[in-house]
Amino acid sequence: MNTAVVLYTSDLRLHDHPPLRAALSSGDQVVPLFVRDRVIEDSAFAAPNRLAFLADCLADLDAALRDRGGRLLLRSGDVVAEVCALVQEADADEVHMAAGVSGYAHAREERLREALEAQGRRLYVHDTVVTAVAPGAVLPSGSGADHFAVFTPYLRRWTELPLRPAEPAPRAVRVPEDLGSEPLPRRSAVTGTSPGLARGGETEARRLLTNWLRSGITRYEDTHDDLAGDATSKLSPHLHFGTLSPTEAVHRARAAGGPGAEAFVRQLCWRDFHHQVLAARPETAAEDYRARQDRWRTGPDAEEEIQAWKDGRTGYPVVDAAMRQLRHEGWMHNRGRLLAASFLAKTLYVDWRTGARHFMDLLVDGDVANNQLNWQWVAGTGTDTRPNRVLNPVRQGLRYDPEGRYVHRWVPELAGLPAPRVHEPWRLPGLERARFDYPDPVVDLADGLGRFREGRPGAVS
Known part of the structure; x- marks a missing residue:
């Protein structure tokens, strides 16, 4: 009886899943497998919001497989070692998986291919899955x-x-009964998640x-x-x-x-x-795609401003609203991401990697390709053809939150302040300003622009 293994990674579904379809076509039995990769789970990439969302995804995938007569197997450890061990247990001839794009994913595929070939088995890597x-x-x-x-x-x-055409989910998945599995993780067991985290x-x-x-x-x-x-x-x-x-x-x-x-x-x-x-360019996960010889600010003053940015207390309401949404939901509106990133990298003139790390700590959709390269796009070290553009948070707030409802939702200290004044609360008269428990701007926008022009060679506004 032919058996094939399907190694799930960033493709936790049954609908339109080429590796699963190929495995079902080549084998009488299929072993759907997810390995909790210790390299990832022991790293900064294992943020609580993503671990909780992952638990939802694995439980839902297992339930869908059980509806079709199968189940999901879970193992923990080194991915290559765990797959090779399961292949021997199941006497499987081949392994199917989705192609990754990161440097780590490519190295993992090569290690797995070599290990399986040493056992006389084959690895099939499918693109257009992720x-x-x-x-x-x-x-x-x-x-x-x-x-x-x-x-x-x-x-x-x-x-x-x-x-290629999108394929429906299979009607039946036959899985060997004698293979052991660890218990699936539970969302409730993950601590430190955002209160408004979405369901996976x-x-x-x-x-x-x-x-x-x-x-x-x-x-x-x-x-x-x-x-x-x-x-x-x-x-x-x-x-x-x-x-x-x-x-x-x-x-x-x-x-x-x-x-x-x-x-x-x-x-x-x-x-x-x-x-x-x-x-x-896998190195762009941590290195500039296009280096600009930036002299990023560091030191106590910069650290204080970074903390204010993380806490949503910069004094610029639309930036603070975006950062508070991130902390509460583990997600942020795309326009908010652009504004928050531009403020850190261009106005505070802080290395984009600092912001990218903070986003990865909280974002449920934290993705190396999208997060790192979007940050570089905003910082001007990536693929943006206008690398020195600076987004003005006041003008952006007036344009994309003209009634101030986004700010009122996430910065309740300013809930009684009408638009357009809510985007510039520091312009209030002294006594009226004292009514609101909201900080002064951490930096004047003109001063921030000056920092950027001075720090980046050839920068223009």
């Missing part, structure tokens, strides 16, 4: 480059490429996508930057954990049609864009 278009599938014409460094030409080529799992992902396509996507082009309206899909955690297929999301959005769908698909393309950059 992304809609595989990294390297589209390349700049005639340049010899191994990836696109600018988004717009990548978008044109990406849009022209036909996507493929069931929830598919519910959100269906509701989004039914009632949210038509307004997306006009409202996706509206901070108070919160009119985004909230699907980013599910794309990160793979409880939702990006390929299926693109197909279903295109079927819905309209400007909103086009704008949403563009965001999915941005995700693929960052993944193809990281796949080609």
Whole structure:
């Protein structure tokens, strides 16, 4: 009896899952496996919000497999050692898994391939599982480059490429009965999570996508930057954990049609864009994609300002609202991410890696490709073609939260202060200003711009 193993990583679903489909086609029995990688779980990447969301995802995946006659096996330790041990226990001929994009994922695949070949078994790595278009599938014409460094030409080529069809979930999954498994982790056992953390799992992902396509996507082009309206899909955690297929999301959005769908698909393309950059340049997880010879600020004054930024007490209401949303939900509106990142990297002039680490500590959708490369885009060390742009938090607040509702929601100290004054509370007269328990700005915006111009060679406003 032929047996194949499916190694789950960032693809915790049954719908549109090429590795599972291939394993079911080649084997009489399939072993769905997730390994709690000790390298990851002992590192900073194992943030409480993501561990809790992961627990939801694994429980939902196990339940879906059981509905089809199977189950999910859980092991802990070194991924290569655990897979090789299970392959021997199950007498499996092959292992199927999704292709990763990080340097760590590539090294893990190579280690696993070598170890399995030494046992006389094969590893099959499937692309277009974590992304809609595989990294390297589209390349700049005639340049010899191994990836696109600018988004717009990548978008044109990406849009022209036909996507594979999305596949339904299998009706049955037959799993050997005599293989042991550790108990699945429980969300309730994870401490230190954000109070408003969303629920994980493929069931929830598919519910959100269906509701989004039914009632949210038509307004997306006009409202996706509206901070108070919160009119985004909230699907980013599910794309990160793979409880939702990006390929299926693109197909279903295109079927819905309209400007909103086009704008949403563009965001999915941005995700693929960052993944193809990281796949080609894995060092950009920690190093500048384009070094600007920055002289980032350090020392006690900088540390004090960093802490105020983390606490949502910078004195700039829209930045503080975004940072407080992050702490409460483990998620932040995309426009808020841009403003918070620009304020740290360009106004406080602090190394983007400091902000990226803090985001990774809290974001449930914390993703090496999207988080690190979006931070670099904002900091001007990444793929932005205008690396020295500085977002003014007051103007941005007036534009994207004109009634002050986003600030009122997350900065209750200012709830009684109407717009537009809520975005500049320091301009209140002294006695009126004393009514609000809210700090003065940690830095004047003009002074912050001066820091940036002085610290980055050739910087212009």
